[in-house]
Amino acid sequence: MSQSTTTTGSPAEANTATFPAATVLGYPRIGPNRELKRALESFWAARTDVPALEDAAATLRTRTRARLAELGLARTGGAVPEASSFYDQVLDASYALGALPARFDGLAGLDLYFAAARGTSGDAGERAPLEMTKWFDTNYHYLVPEIGPGTTFRLDASRFVGPVREAAAEGLDTRPVVVGPVTYLLLSKAADDAPAGFEPLSRLGDLLPVYAELLRELRAAGASWVQLDESGLVADHLLDTATVSPADVHAAVKAAYRALATDLAAGVDRPAILLQASYGDLGTAWPVVAATDVEAVAVDLVRGALPAAPVPGLETKTVVAGVVDGHNIWRADLGAKADLVDAVAAATGAGAVAVGTSTSLQHVPHDVEPESWDDGTAAGAELDANLHAWLAFADQKVGEVVALGTALTDGRDAVADVLAAASAAVAGRRDAAGVRVDAVRARTAALQPGDFERGAHAERVTAQRERLGLPALPTTTIGSFPQTVEIRRARAAHARGELTTDAYEQAMRDEIARVVTLQEELGLDVLVHGEAERNDMVQYFAELLDGFAVTTNGWVQSYGSRCTRPSILWGDVSRPEPMTVRWAQYAQSLTEKPVKGMLTGPVTIMAWSFVRDDVPLAETANQIGLALRDEVVDLEAAGIAVVQVDEPALRELLPLRQADQAAYLDWSVGSFRLATAGVRPDTQVHTHLCYSEFGEVIGAIDGLDADVTSIEAARSRMEVVPELQDAGFSRGVGPGVYDIHSPRVPSVAEVTELLELAVKSVDPNLLWVNPDCGLKTRGYAETTPSLAHLVEAAHAVRATL
Numbered sequence: 001m002s003q004s005t006t007t008t009g010s011p012a013e014a015n016t017a018t019f020p021a022a023t024v025l026g027y028p029r030i031g032p033n034r035e036l037k038r039a040l041e042s043f044w045a046a047r048t049d050v051p052a053l054e055d056a057a058a059t060l061r062t063r064t065r066a067r068l069a070e071l072g073l074a075r076t077g078g079a080v081p082e083a084s085s086f087y088d089q090v091l092d093a094s095y096a097l098g099a100l101p102a103r104f105d106g107l108a109g110l111d112l113y114f115a116a117a118r119g120t121s122g123d124a125g126e127r128a129p130l131e132m133t134k135w136f137d138t139n140y141h142y143l144v145p146e147i148g149p150g151t152t153f154r155l156d157a158s159r160f161v162g163p164v165r166e167a168a169a170e171g172l173d174t175r176p177v178v179v180g181p182v183t184y185l186l187l188s189k190a191a192d193d194a195p196a197g198f199e200p201l202s203r204l205g206d207l208l209p210v211y212a213e214l215l216r217e218l219r220a221a222g223a224s225w226v227q228l229d230e231s232g233l234v235a236d237h238l239l240d241t242a243t244v245s246p247a248d249v250h251a252a253v254k255a256a257y258r259a260l261a262t263d264l265a266a267g268v269d270r271p272a273i274l275l276q277a278s279y280g281d282l283g284t285a286w287p288v289v290a291a292t293d294v295e296a297v298a299v300d301l302v303r304g305a306l307p308a309a310p311v312p313g314l315e316t317k318t319v320v321a322g323v324v325d326g327h328n329i330w331r332a333d334l335g336a337k338a339d340l341v342d343a344v345a346a347a348t349g350a351g352a353v354a355v356g357t358s359t360s361l362q363h364v365p366h367d368v369e370p371e372s373w374d375d376g377t378a379a380g381a382e383l384d385a386n387l388h389a390w391l392a393f394a395d396q397k398v399g400e401v402v403a404l405g406t407a408l409t410d411g412r413d414a415v416a417d418v419l420a421a422a423s424a425a426v427a428g429r430r431d432a433a434g435v436r437v438d439a440v441r442a443r444t445a446a447l448q449p450g451d452f453e454r455g456a457h458a459e460r461v462t463a464q465r466e467r468l469g470l471p472a473l474p475t476t477t478i479g480s481f482p483q484t485v486e487i488r489r490a491r492a493a494h495a496r497g498e499l500t501t502d503a504y505e506q507a508m509r510d511e512i513a514r515v516v517t518l519q520e521e522l523g524l525d526v527l528v529h530g531e532a533e534r535n536d537m538v539q540y541f542a543e544l545l546d547g548f549a550v551t552t553n554g555w556v557q558s559y560g561s562r563c564t565r566p567s568i569l570w571g572d573v574s575r576p577e578p579m580t581v582r583w584a585q586y587a588q589s590l591t592e593k594p595v596k597g598m599l600t601g602p603v604t605i606m607a608w609s610f611v612r613d614d615v616p617l618a619e620t621a622n623q624i625g626l627a628l629r630d631e632v633v634d635l636e637a638a639g640i641a642v643v644q645v646d647e648p649a650l651r652e653l654l655p656l657r658q659a660d661q662a663a664y665l666d667w668s669v670g671s672f673r674l675a676t677a678g679v680r681p682d683t684q685v686h687t688h689l690c691y692s693e694f695g696e697v698i699g700a701i702d703g704l705d706a707d708v709t710s711i712e713a714a715r716s717r718m719e720v721v722p723e724l725q726d727a728g729f730s731r732g733v734g735p736g737v738y739d740i741h742s743p744r745v746p747s748v749a750e751v752t753e754l755l756e757l758a759v760k761s762v763d764p765n766l767l768w769v770n771p772d773c774g775l776k777t778r779g780y781a782e783t784t785p786s787l788a789h790l791v792e793a794a795h796a797v798r799a800t801l
């Protein structure tokens with residue numbers, strides 16, 4: 001095999017173990033103008049056929065390779081990653097390994113692939129899709145493999161091999177990227193029919209031959225390198241669970257790479273292996289990885305650190321120093337990064353060093369160049385020029401690794417201009433107007449413990465009961481009502497300048513009036529205004545707060561064809577004027593029932609934006625907390641008696657290492673309390689969290705000190721309710737009684753049954769009745785009857801109390 005460093009066996013010519021000086025671990029897959037999204041959605045809507053979809057995807061792959069080469073990555077030697085996907089990289093692995101669950105038997109090809117991703121129904125048969133969950137600490141979501149004792153593994157390498165051959169025909173020797181075997185199993189869940197306590201990692205021995213075969217096929221197709229993503233090694237929630245310990249995982253890595261790197265090398269040709277560990281610190285896994293016979297290791301030096309001492313084993317390997325942040329969009333200080341790269345050889349004892357990104361670039365948009373942040377004002381033009389200079393999206397980041405690679409091989413003088421320009425941009429950012437606003441800093445610096453405290457909960461309960469006069473089991477919704485075609489049309493017309501602001505706002509008021517009337521007719525107890533005027537629950541606030549910019553084309557894949565356009569938090573945050581008050585006030589003016597004011601919380605605003613890297617997250621969280629606090633107080637002054645501050649992303653930002661979690665929970669919970677603690681005891685604070693696994697954060701939810709918390713619970717049939725009770729949760733709680741992710745209308749009996757379940761383990765005085773989440777993605781056809789059933793069920797159960 002090919003390791004020039006460890007064997008003398010002569011590899012096929014293209015198979016060199018010398019890793020190129022610069023690479024990226026992955027690249028956005030959706031296309032600079034979301035070409036893949038369009039192709040997928042046309043195909044799913046049956047407007048196009050398989051050849052058209054394959055063609056669109058192939059065109060995009062070709063474009064990506066050409067672009068990466070044009071930006072300076074070497075065309076050969078595996079510098080260009082081959083990391084495209086039709087939907088998700090974990091699904092790609094499940095498909096290639098033949099590991100999809102039995103309910104998809106009988107399907108093949110893209111039918112099978114998309115059935116696993118999206119489920120099937122009607123004539124195609126009822127099949128639930130694979131579950132989707134968060135990918136490490138990003139906003140990307142992957143499809144969770146289901147592995148049981150009976151799962152069979154059979155290789156279909158076509159979706160990996162095809163692109164490598166395609167690249168070869170274009171004169172590129174690309175590096176296929178595959179989820180590694182250990183991480184694949186760590187990311188899996190036990191199949192439904194697996195016995196209690198079954199651990200997917202126990203199937204490693206059966207999986208490895210299939211991976212070995214995949215590696216051989218990739219080599220046969222011409223790949224000189226393969227990248228195996230073992231990021232599971234940095235995430236405590238994956239490697240330290242009820243059924244697996246870090247020691248088990250380390251043993252698994254040893255076994256896996258003995259099979260794939262050592263044994264395969266004996267007499268069989270394989271690609272050289274780049275083992276990747278992104279999203280965090282390798283920690284105790286450094287020696288484990290170093291002891292394998294892989295040729296290169298890619299480490300995240302943005303989130304992770306260099307080892308305390310050189311690690312035996314690395315002297316035969318290349319360490320790919322992930323110094324360019326794949327997680328965020330700030331231009332790097334290349335001088336400092338070059339210093340870090342220079343430190344890697346001595347610190348790790350690596351035989352060779354190369355430069356890379358810390359993670360795949362799939363988490364950042366394609367290109368800064370087409371963006372414009374100029375709102376037509378003088379200040380807008382200034383921000384436009386500044387942000388262009390401060391930002392690096394994927395293409396700019398490729399330029400950064402290329403420059404650092406050149407500095408490494410040819411010396412810094414060879415890229416002196418690039419380094420100087422980067423330093424100037426970083427210095428310019430530091431000193432620019434708005435980045436640091438003294439008044440904002442003075443306010444956060446002056447915060448006192450009391451600013452985070454409301455009065456005693458029991459007193460609040462009494463005061464609120466008196467003010468609101470709600471029945472037992474009060475009914476409400478999570479905030480948004482269906483975003484109809486008319487609403488979207490009006491917003492688009494307003495954005496194009498075809499609808500005046502007055503006309504647009506009138507249209508939104510009409511919609512609010514409609515939604516309020518509907519809720520009164522339905523008999524809901526606490527109403528909402530419906531959020532018609534909001535394009536997105538984070539972007540809406542980003543557009544109204546100082547310190548944020550929004551992009552025009554900065555799309556990032558969230559899952560499948562779904563993309564989001566995160567806002568960019570670049571400066572100190574403040575609220576120039578009230579943001580939601582007139583909408584809430586208008587809605588309240590239409591009804592005697594309480595209308596909830598509706599805000600997005602600090603943590604969620606941060607989680608769904610690109611945040612700054614130049615101040616601690618806690619400082620930014622408090623700045624946003626204070627801006628929201630002013631809004632909450634203004635809502636109260638305007639006569640709003642119930643304010644909901646949504647924190648669906650509270651768990652999302654939870655650090656991957658347990659050691660870092662307490663500090664995170666401290667500032668995240670603190671910022672919520674700061675936002676909500678400015679009101680009187682008789683003003684009721686709600687929060688909403690959408691996920692249903694509360695284990696890690698149940699204490700934090702209590703710490704939020706909200707009067708009422710609504711959560712997702714329907715799909716797990718109220719499982720969370722006894723959990724909350726066991727944890728001693730004594731505040732109002734609204735476990736969702738129906739799943740809004742599906743168009744299904746729940747029957748009265750179904751909702752009643754869930755409520756009866758809830759009443760069994762929670763004090764009925766604490767229980768609220770609401771759907772799982774907001775209704776914006778739903779239509780009225782299902783929303784109106786679903787809510788009618790919800791109200792009827794609440795009345796029925798109320799009568800039994």
Ligand code: MET
Binds near residue numbers: 537773
């Ligand atoms: C993702 S949580 C959504 C909460 C928001 N208030 C809504 O109802 O849409």
Ligand SMILES: [Zn+2]
Binds near residue numbers: 648688690773774
């Ligand atoms: Zn939600």
